[in-house]
Amino acid sequence: MEDNWNTKKCAGCGVALQVENAARPGFVPEAAREREPIICQRCFRIKHYNDASSVAIDQDDFLRLLGGIGSTNSLVVHIVDLFDFEGSMISGLQRFVGNNPVLLVVNKIDLLPKVTNWNRLRNWVQKQAKAGGLRVVDVVLCSARRNIGFDRVVEAIGQLRGDRDVYVVGATNVGKSTLVNRLIADYSDLRRELTVSRYPGTTLDAISIPLDDGRSIIDMPGIVYKSRLSEIVPRETLHALLPDKPLKPLTYQFYEKQTLFFGGLARFDFTAGERQSFTAYLSSGIPVHRTKQERADELYDNHRGEMLAPPSREELADMPPLVRHNLRIPPGGPKDVFVSGLGWIKANGSTGAVVDVYAPKGVKVLLRDCIL
Structure with a gap:
């Protein structure tokens, strides 16, 4: 037995x-x-x-499962996290899916201000996806948690899938299982609920959910990217790092040689440029401390894990060291300094600037066109 x-x-x-x-x-x-x-x-x-043991699927198994999609005739629904857009896009997805159409579902729009220009945001998403080598047939903005825009997700899948299976793919912790649970409720009378958790890597293998018309929704395991801060912080810090309510922009007027610390997780130095403002978009669970650049090293050495927390001093011992990223912001308009998993800092000036960003080794840091 x-x-x-x-x-x-x-x-x-x-x-x-x-x-x-x-x-x-x-x-x-x-x-x-x-x-x-x-x-x-x-x-x-x-x-x-709400207790997740540290079990993860091997990266080679992720790629093996993804590689099988190209030989099918399916609709691929790629779910990304708007808060961590560049960090949650699956690198090289186009070569895995072959000629199958890709619907890009952008989750967690509830984190943005209500005054957001959604048409402009949709155009921004399309541009960023194209820059990442992904060809999409449509873009849908939604919040699975708040049930915003989900009718449009269901409608788009209905229009695009025909008599095909639906593969749902995404990085860990983008809200994929939450969205699949809602799809099951609309497309299948099967009483089933996937495990939904704030912890990365909840789904460990492909799950096939039969639909009423004989086809299936295949929920793929989340791809683990160590370039996302949310993948490398201690579990106790994760709840503070991941926002669960609309972001409250924090704007600072800066002269050069001033520094912001984001808990003990990252550091932002305005190294050179004319006086201008910077706006931080991140979880309210991460405290921000401002200081002069000349005092920043001493402040970090003496107060990391205590005043500069999370994470705690004990948890910092298990994290990679901070490394410097030098970024030159060109004149001509606002840009975002993006730190995967932490959020972004919008440079509001038009005269350009030089900034240094310190983040744990391996975490993706980049300059992009501003999202807002």
Whole structure:
């Protein structure tokens, strides 16, 4: 009887179920083996206790699963996180999906101000996707959590998929499983709920959900990118890093040689340029400290993990060191300094500037056209 367990998959995360080893993914304790649907011990703990064990799928397995899409006739729904747009775009997705159409669903628009020009934002998304080598048939803006724009997502999928399967792909923690759960409610009478968690890497294998018309929604595991700050911070810091309410812009009038610290996670130096303002867009859980550049090194050495937190001093020991990124902001208009997983700092001046950004080694830092 135990041999049959390896042919079953968890209804929450998709991993193969097993009853032999509680330390391995997919374990089902004896008391839960008669439940329907069956979920693994890890999904049970996430759902009921918000406790995720550190189990992750191998990067090669991610690529293997993605590589199989190109040989299918499917609609590919790529979900990205608007707050971490460049960090959550799947690098090289176009070569994996072949000729299959790609619908780009941009989640978490509820984090932006209500006065946002949505047509301008949509044009910005299309431009950034094209620059990233991705050809999309349509762009839909939504918030799965707030149920904003979701009718348009369902409508677009209905128009584009025809009689094809739907593959849902995205990086970890972009709201993919939340959105798939809503799709199931609209397209299938199957009573099923994927595991939804704030922790990256919740879904461990491809999950196929049959639809009423004989086709399927295939929920792919989230791609893990270590270039995102949200992937490398300690779990205790993650809740502070990820915003769950609209961003409140923080604007600072700066002379050159002034510095901002974002907790102990990153540092922003206005190294050279005329007096101008900078606006930070990040989670309210990350405190910002301002100082003179000449005092910044001493301040960080003496107060990181304490005044400059999160993370705590103990948690900092497990994180990569900060490294410097020198960026030259050209004159002519506002630009964003983007730090993957942290947010962005908008340079509002038109005269140009030189800035240094310090972020944990490996985290993506770049200059882009401003999103707002």
